[in-house]
Amino acid sequence: MPLTQPPRDEDGNVTPHDHDGIGAGDTIIRRISSEWVVRGKNGKPRLSSLAFKPSSGPNGGMSIDLEVLILEDELSPREHVTTPRWTGSIWWPARTIRAQNLMVGFEPLEEDPPHPPNPYHGEVWSKVVKGNKRPFTSSQQDDLRKTADWYVAIDGVAIVEESEPGSG
Amino acid sequence: MERLQALIRLPAGWDGYRARPVEFNTAEFALRMLERLCPSGTPTPWIVPGIDGDVQIEWHFAKGDVELHVLRPNNVHAWRQTEQTGDDGEELELTNDFRPILSWVQEISEPDVAADAAAA
16 A cells, blocks of 8 residues: 655755555665775675764654555566666565664655655654754664675675674 | 775766765865875775765774764864774864874774784
8 A cells, every 4th residue: 555645844855754555564675885895803795884974964764665555566576676777685674774863764766866865765763853854873874784685695794793703 | 096086086876876976175185184194004994974064084903993084174073993992982073183082993903912912
């Protein structure tokens, strides 16, 4: 069933919210650019913390795709999240994100050249406002990393850094 | 230098959503910051683009991690995590004085003399 329209401010911008129509078990996908691959303490490739940070703009969130909406349109989620250019992606059930005191909302994006429309786009927002921003805490970023799994993997890259041999 | 030049040339939407390339002024500021932080011998950091024209400089060693998130010129969020700081790490907001970071990077990147001696 299509989601109800999200709340908007007087300028028409979607405001941070936790959407009732996004179910606890719904799959939340986050696209991951290869630009975010670094080498960790163990010398092996892993994701930078930037992959788990929201936009630094006012009311900024972390962009996601809502798998259930893509499936309802009988499209391939894997194809959608790797278009227009190839990226990896990770996923969580919505309940896992909400358990970290974060909100999962719906923010469909209209075409804005050169960007194509993305009617399945959403955002993860912090509930806590600092100034006009909604930064994630270190703990929330760490939890997002630890609870994520690959949706479309980037070969040889870890989400969570493996401990060095003998480090416990 | 080459890495920063590549990041200011990233295409719009490089993250699969609507990310902007790294802002020229932010890249230039990050370069000046690195010149002060990286005298010869300092390990080369990872340089990672943010989605709002920002950029993050990262060092990761067995002894710990240091990340400098350059949001824009004179606005840097610094974070480090070592055995001493615990899981949440230590954070600083910086403008143009990066002296605290010099010691952060040195601490995590210097050879572990005790471990080397034990190994020998």
